[in-house]
Amino acid sequence: MLRFFFGRLAVLIPTFIGVSIVAFAFIRLLPGDPVQLMSGERVMSPERYEKISHELGYDRPIVIQYLDYLGNVLTGDFGRSLTTKEPVLTIFAKLFPATLELSLCAIIFAVVLGIPAGIIAAVRRGTVIDQTVMGTALIGYSMPIFWWGLLLIILFSGVLQWTPVSGRISFSYFFQPVTGFMLIDSLISGQKGAFKSAVSHLILPTIVLGTIPLAVIARQTRSAMLEVLGEDYVRTARAKGLPPLRVIGVHALRNAMIPVVTTIGLQVGVMLAGAILTESIFSWPGIGKWMVDSVFKRDYPVIQGGLLIIASIIMVVNLIVDLLYGLINPRIRH
Amino acid sequence: MATSTPNALQEADRHAVTMGQRLSEFWYYFSENRGAVIGLWVFVFLVVVAILAPLLAPHMPQQQYRDAILVPPYWQEGGRAAYLLGTDAVGRDLLSRLLYGARFSLFIGVIVTTLSLTVGIFFGVIAGYVGGKTDTFIMRIMDVILAFPSLLLALVLVAVLGPGLINAMIAIALVLQPHFVRLTRAAVMSEKTRDYVVAAKVAGAKPLRLMFKTILPNCMAPLIVQATLSFSTAILDAAALGFLGMGAQPPTPEWGTMLAEAREFILRAWWVVTLPGLAILVTVLAINLMGDGLRDALDPKLKRS
Numbered sequence: 001m002l003r004f005f006f007g008r009l010a011v012l013i014p015t016f017i018g019v020s021i022v023a024f025a026f027i028r029l030l031p032g033d034p035v036q037l038m039s040g041e042r043v044m045s046p047e048r049y050e051k052i053s054h055e056l057g058y059d060r061p062i063v064i065q066y067l068d069y070l071g072n073v074l075t076g077d078f079g080r081s082l083t084t085k086e087p088v089l090t091i092f093a094k095l096f097p098a099t100l101e102l103s104l105c106a107i108i109f110a111v112v113l114g115i116p117a118g119i120i121a122a123v124r125r126g127t128v129i130d131q132t133v134m135g136t137a138l139i140g141y142s143m144p145i146f147w148w149g150l151l152l153i154i155l156f157s158g159v160l161q162w163t164p165v166s167g168r169i170s171f172s173y174f175f176q177p178v179t180g181f182m183l184i185d186s187l188i189s190g191q192k193g194a195f196k197s198a199v200s201h202l203i204l205p206t207i208v209l210g211t212i213p214l215a216v217i218a219r220q221t222r223s224a225m226l227e228v229l230g231e232d233y234v235r236t237a238r239a240k241g242l243p244p245l246r247v248i249g250v251h252a253l254r255n256a257m258i259p260v261v262t263t264i265g266l267q268v269g270v271m272l273a274g275a276i277l278t279e280s281i282f283s284w285p286g287i288g289k290w291m292v293d294s295v296f297k298r299d300y301p302v303i304q305g306g307l308l309i310i311a312s313i314i315m316v317v318n319l320i321v322d323l324l325y326g327l328i329n330p331r332i333r334h
Numbered sequence: 335m336a337t338s339t340p341n342a343l344q345e346a347d348r349h350a351v352t353m354g355q356r357l358s359e360f361w362y363y364f365s366e367n368r369g370a371v372i373g374l375w376v377f378v379f380l381v382v383v384a385i386l387a388p389l390l391a392p393h394m395p396q397q398q399y400r401d402a403i404l405v406p407p408y409w410q411e412g413g414r415a416a417y418l419l420g421t422d423a424v425g426r427d428l429l430s431r432l433l434y435g436a437r438f439s440l441f442i443g444v445i446v447t448t449l450s451l452t453v454g455i456f457f458g459v460i461a462g463y464v465g466g467k468t469d470t471f472i473m474r475i476m477d478v479i480l481a482f483p484s485l486l487l488a489l490v491l492v493a494v495l496g497p498g499l500i501n502a503m504i505a506i507a508l509v510l511q512p513h514f515v516r517l518t519r520a521a522v523m524s525e526k527t528r529d530y531v532v533a534a535k536v537a538g539a540k541p542l543r544l545m546f547k548t549i550l551p552n553c554m555a556p557l558i559v560q561a562t563l564s565f566s567t568a569i570l571d572a573a574a575l576g577f578l579g580m581g582a583q584p585p586t587p588e589w590g591t592m593l594a595e596a597r598e599f600i601l602r603a604w605w606v607v608t609l610p611g612l613a614i615l616v617t618v619l620a621i622n623l624m625g626d627g628l629r630d631a632l633d634p635k636l637k638r639s
Contacts, residue, residue, distance in 0.1 A: 011477070014474050014477075015474065015477045015478055015481055018474060018475065018477070018478030018481075019478050019481050019482070021478075022478060022482075026490065026494065029494050030494055031494075031496075135369075138369075138619065138622055138623065138626070139615070139619060141622060142566065142570075142615060142618040142619040142622050143615060143618075144570055144573055144574065144577075144590070144611055144614045144615060144618070146573075146574060146577045146590075146593065146611075147593060147607075147610075147611025147612075147614065147615070148611075150593070150597065150600055150607050150611065151607075151608065151611070153600060153601075154600060154601065154604060154607065154608075157601075158600070158601045269483050270483075272483045272486065273483035273484055273485040273486060274485075276483075276485055276486060276489065276578075277485070277574055277577070277578070280578060291486060291489070292489065292578055295489055295490065295492075295493045295580070296579070298493075303490055303493065307482065307486065307487075307490055310482070310483065310486060311481045311482050314481055314482075314483065315481050
């Protein structure tokens with residue numbers, strides 16, 4: 001297991017270096033002068049240009065600049081936003097709980113609906129139920145989620161007036177964030193109706209962000225279950241006269257879950273990409289919207305830092321998924 | 335010469351028969367999947383629509399009718415027969431824009447898939463065949479690309495290159511090609527030790543010929559399935575970039591861009607929001623249905639012969 005762990009880690013380090021080179025190179029690839037871009041100042045005197053260039057380290061050889069950058073990044077210095085002048089890491093830490101809360105709710109939504117749907121489809125293979133579930137899953141998988149969000153807004157916020165259109169909580173509530181998770185903070189605040197407001201703001205974004213993972217999980221569960229249901233030990237369990245629910249729920253499901261767990265883990269990247277669209281539609285103040293806004297504002301340090309932080313998170317999560325997979329399935333270690 | 339002609343003819347004939355057999359076998363498995371056949375017909379319909387858009391569209395997609403702003407579809411109260419699916423906020427005929435939009439989406443799919451497929455196959459074959467340090471180097475680069483969420487990387491690339499349809503397509507192709515590299519590499523690695531490859535090598539085939547003429551044709555099945563997946567992903571991602579304002583720019587009748595323009599009328603005029611998205615969904619769904627059928631037909635593991 002240790003060898004497996006270090007083997008995976010050995011692959012991760014060059015990938016991280018590659019990702020940091022991409023983030024570093026991003027500023028040089030932009031059209032225009034990096035000194036002007038990174039300082040956010042267009043017109044400046046030659047003396048000031050020299051000064052800023054020196055401060056940013058742009059007057060040194062490119063390799064030294066990169067190593068400098070890598071050193072800064074590893075000590076948590078991702079530069080400062082051009083618009084708010086705050087450190088990128090501080091803004092990220094402030095916004096990330098919003099994305100995390102939304103992503104967690106979405107993944108719970110996807111798992112809670114997707115796994116049972118996949119199991120039912122597999123057990124009732126070839127029936128109308130199977131076809132309906134799989135047809136719906138394929139539609140979900142093909143869904144342009146930005147349009148799906150707009151449709152839900154038309155129906156639930158427009159026609160039925162059940163849910164709000166944007167934000168994390170109604171403006172009538174105000175409290176200091178404690179955990180950054182609106183659901184928890186609203187409960188802690190003790191204000192009447194605050195929790196309900198937070199939940200109602202969360203419902204539509206959760207559905208939108210959870211739709212594609214839901215479809216993927218349902219499809220994956222179905223095919224994993226089908227594979228397992230054909231195995232000898234399942235036949236043995238049936239032949240022993242065990243009740244069908246026990247055969248499906250214990251013997252089959254346990255083994256079918258191995259690839260499904262991996263699929264769920266790999267949805268993290270999908271989530272962060274989906275958050276870009278979902279957060280933009282619902283004005284959800286998380287890192288997805290932050291990145292889109294920064295691209296529009298040409299806040300290059302933020303894009304550079306955000307890119308690196310997000311990629312690092314995905315790499316770490318994928319590593320954890322890999323290790324978990326090795327833990328549940330010893331065959332993969334060799 | 336006289337003796338070689340009949341031989342060559344026979345050879346060609348036999349080849350034609352096997353091609354025909356293979357096609358009919360393929361169709362046999364493909365057509366067993368009803369959804370795949372439906373997907374294929376919808377796709378053919380979309381291709382026809384895209385080609386004939388100038389003939390089918392009742393209006394020019396950019397033409398603004400100042401007297402017909404946000405006219406609802408003709409079956410609704412206030413609808414007009416001249417604008418079957420209504421008009422948008424500046425009085426452009428929605429049906430015509432949707433028909434022309436099919437051109438953009440299919441064009442995006444074809445170009446992006448071709449680009450990522452070609453580049454991906456090229457690097458995949460080299461990584462798989464050459465192996466060693468070259469392989470490690472290529473695969474680490476692919477790992478780096480895959481470490482970023484695809485849409486985020488595409489968004490940032492577009493920010494570097496500048497917004498626009500062509501740049502969006504380049505960005506999406508770059509983000510999609512690692513999947514082809516990985517698939518090709520895996521297939522090449524499992525093929526390259528087979529007897530027919532060794533035989534070709536002994537017969538004196540040069541590495542380039544071995545890589546691209548001997549081995550590659552036997553690795554195509556998973557690549558074709560992946561290509562259909564990429565086709566639909568390309569359309570979705572391009573629409574998403576258009577929606578974020580980073581893809582095709584207005585007044586281009588690209589479906590995602592149309593959605594972005596329609597956002598502010600979401601509660602007043604349902605048709606400007608609903609219809610472009612429906613067009614994206616139907617197109618992507620048709621391609622994914624086809625992809626499922628292709629996988630069933632091309633995956634030898636599932637064949638019961």
